[in-house]
Amino acid sequence: MATIFSTVQFPSSHVLVTDYPKLTLLLFAIGGFTAARFALKTLFVLLQTFVVSGKSLKKYGAGKGAWAVVTGASEGIGREFALQLAQQGFNVVVSARNASALATLVSEIEAKSTGGKKVQAKAVPMDFSKLDDAAQWGRLESELAGLDIGVLVNNAGKSYNYPEEFHASSRKDMEDIVTINVNSVIRLTHIVLPGMVERKRGLIINMGSFSGTSVASPMLSTYAGTKSFLSSFSGSLAEEVRGKGIDVECVNTYFVVSNMSKIRRSSALIPTPKAFVRSVLSKITLPGGALWTNRPGVVTPYWSHGLLDYVMNVIGWNMAFVRYTHSLHKDIRRRALRKLEREAKQQ
Ligand SMILES: NC(=O)c1ccc[n+]([C@@H]2O[C@H](COP(=O)([O-])OP(=O)(O)OC[C@H]3O[C@@H](n4cnc5c(N)ncnc54)[C@H](OP(=O)(O)O)[C@@H]3O)[C@@H](O)[C@H]2O)c1
Numbered sequence: 001m002a003t004i005f006s007t008v009q010f011p012s013s014h015v016l017v018t019d020y021p022k023l024t025l026l027l028f029a030i031g032g033f034t035a036a037r038f039a040l041k042t043l044f045v046l047l048q049t050f051v052v053s054g055k056s057l058k059k060y061g062a063g064k065g066a067w068a069v070v071t072g073a074s075e076g077i078g079r080e081f082a083l084q085l086a087q088q089g090f091n092v093v094v095s096a097r098n099a100s101a102l103a104t105l106v107s108e109i110e111a112k113s114t115g116g117k118k119v120q121a122k123a124v125p126m127d128f129s130k131l132d133d134a135a136q137w138g139r140l141e142s143e144l145a146g147l148d149i150g151v152l153v154n155n156a157g158k159s160y161n162y163p164e165e166f167h168a169s170s171r172k173d174m175e176d177i178v179t180i181n182v183n184s185v186i187r188l189t190h191i192v193l194p195g196m197v198e199r200k201r202g203l204i205i206n207m208g209s210f211s212g213t214s215v216a217s218p219m220l221s222t223y224a225g226t227k228s229f230l231s232s233f234s235g236s237l238a239e240e241v242r243g244k245g246i247d248v249e250c251v252n253t254y255f256v257v258s259n260m261s262k263i264r265r266s267s268a269l270i271p272t273p274k275a276f277v278r279s280v281l282s283k284i285t286l287p288g289g290a291l292w293t294n295r296p297g298v299v300t301p302y303w304s305h306g307l308l309d310y311v312m313n314v315i316g317w318n319m320a321f322v323r324y325t326h327s328l329h330k331d332i333r334r335r336a337l338r339k340l341e342r343e344a345k346q347q
Contacts (some may be wrong), residue, residue, distance in 0.1 A: 061150030063089030072156030162336035163329035181226035235297030
């Protein structure tokens with residue numbers, strides 16, 4: 001190696017400029033373009049993350065009698081979507097399996113809505129893992145029929161109880177994850193979209209995840225696959241309906257405090273559902289950290305998630321993040337099993 005380099009004659013910068021002026025100019029132009037593009041992109045990401053507001057929810061019928069449909073609304077992020085969309089003036093249909101939690105939510109929304117901002121709410125209990133249950137889907141369709149639906153939030157989701165290798169995972173769990181996170185989203189979107197097309201107005205929010213949307217996730221492979229589907233589905237559908245007054249986005253998120261994440265305390269990187277949903281609803285259609293990262297339809301609205309997503313894309317060394325995620329998941333699994341063992345001993 002040393003001999004190769006010692007025999008190659010590199011021109012000095014002086015020789016390069018004087019003897020190859022066109023080549024020098026070209027190299028400067030490429031370098032300048034790359035630096036300018038990076039600076040512009042960083043500036044736009046920062047502006048979208050910290051300064052600019054997204055599309056107004058009024059464009060989708062907020063305060064004008066339109067409805068928002070929110071799945072997985074019995075707790076966590078979905079519950080917060082329902083509360084904040086109602087606060088913005090949407091009537092709300094909420095769905096999940098836990099009928100009593102939905103009933104409490106409906107009362108809460110109705111109790112809070114007073115005077116000029118009075119909104120209606122109704123609960124439609126559903127088990128989205130039961131795609132073949134014609135009765136429940138028929139009930140949902142008839143509850144939605146005739147409503148002016150301005151917003152659909154496909155939020156209901158299932159993940160693993162703790163990270164596990166695919167070969168050791170329960171087949172039923174894997175199939176439920178796909179049915180809830182993918183098939184039910186397709187079914188419900190297919191029910192709601194025709195009305196939006198007819199009214200030339202609508203917003204569809206699909207809840208994605210860093211697992212699958214930003215980085216492959218060993219030991220959550222099926223879950224990551226479903227979230228990857230959602231980002232590709234959202235990008236494709238978004239382009240299809242762009243001229244019809246309908247926006248579709250896949251919200252990319254890192255951890256949020258919830259039962260699913262099993263994280264109870266918020267931090268700069270892990271928001272509460274309230275802070276997280278506030279950022280989603282204030283940044284509609286702005287890609288934020290996902291700007292110009294070749295993932296059309298994907299948005300990363302929460303500030304620290306946006307910066308993380310952006311930095312990961314700038315660094316670009318995806319395999320390093322995959323390896324880090326793998327070791328993180330091994331550790332989470334170890335701790336989850338130890339906890340289960342302790343609990344078993346106490347019984
Ligand atoms: N929290 C995070 O760190 C995080 C990170 C990335 C992505 N996400 C995504 O964000 C979304 C919301 O998650 P979350 O953190 O708010 O979780 P969560 O608190 O566990 O809430 C999940 C919701 O989905 C509903 N659900 C689960 N299985 C269902 C089924 N078979 N049929 C109908 N509804 C069902 C649950 O209601 P019932 O139990 O009453 O049915 C619940 O309302 C999910 O799509 C998740 O993948 C979350």
